[in-house]
Amino acid sequence: MTTLLELNNVSKKYGSDTLALSDVNFSVKEGEFVSVIGPSGAGKSTLLRCINRMIDATSGEVIFDGVNVQNLNKRELRKTRTKIGMIFQHYNLVNRLSVIENVLHGRLGFKSIITGVLGMYSEAEKKQAIELLTVLGLEDHMYKRCDQLSGGQKQRVGIARALIQSPKMMLCDEPIASLDPNSSKVIMDHLRNISKSMGITVVVNLHQVDVALSYSDRIIGVSKGEVVYNGSPQQITSEEIYQIYGSEAGELIMDVGGKNAG
């Protein structure tokens, strides 16, 4: 499989003394499902945001689809970002607009400012929005305002909005942190389907180590801005979970069940 994303010695400093990321190195292959896990403040959000330059890394290289994103000018960055779908913990939808309008917003990166502002979408784009909403089980909610939806439904709108970009990669920042276990499962199953059936690379930040272990091809463990684990979910040991989570690890190791027992 081809490498889609590569981080080389990426560091991020906020101000003069917060080193949020320190010399991060890893790569992700096309179609891979990778979870980034770690305690609060470890640097997971910063890491994800440095990939599409919502935050600029202080040093290092981010190579996505053969391009060093650090070197892109505004126009080139806009083009590269159309290949990267983004999912947020708080969905980032426009609540007063309908579900389908929110999904169509995913096409804005492809349009001129004028056509975008006027909300001019082609019939093909509208058809694709309807198809995606149907795949995500939202066919009965397309014309509702987003503020009438549950959290799990809102997150599915967020996924449809990202998919309509036809992205090569999805970056998901804590996509289930605000959801109950049933809605979380629905979202994680959709993300797995996106990677396995659609061949789209998924990189997801997760708090829930048990969820990360059961859905991912690979786990990247981050602690205090450093990658301390990069490997398969099957091989991670209690000691490694302890190394990632420090004093918060006890409960998590119990959660992973007898996986590492004996």
Ligand SMILES: Nc1ncnc2c1ncn2[C@@H]1O[C@H](COP(=O)(O)OP(=O)(O)OP(=O)(O)O)[C@@H](O)[C@H]1O
């Ligand atoms: N805009 C900012 N300005 C200054 N410091 C920041 C900023 N954003 C994050 N930090 C700091 O950088 C470190 C990493 O934060 P980050 O949000 O990336 O961690 P995280 O692992 O995503 O945590 P959480 O799971 O709580 O969101 C923390 O020490 C945080 O306080």
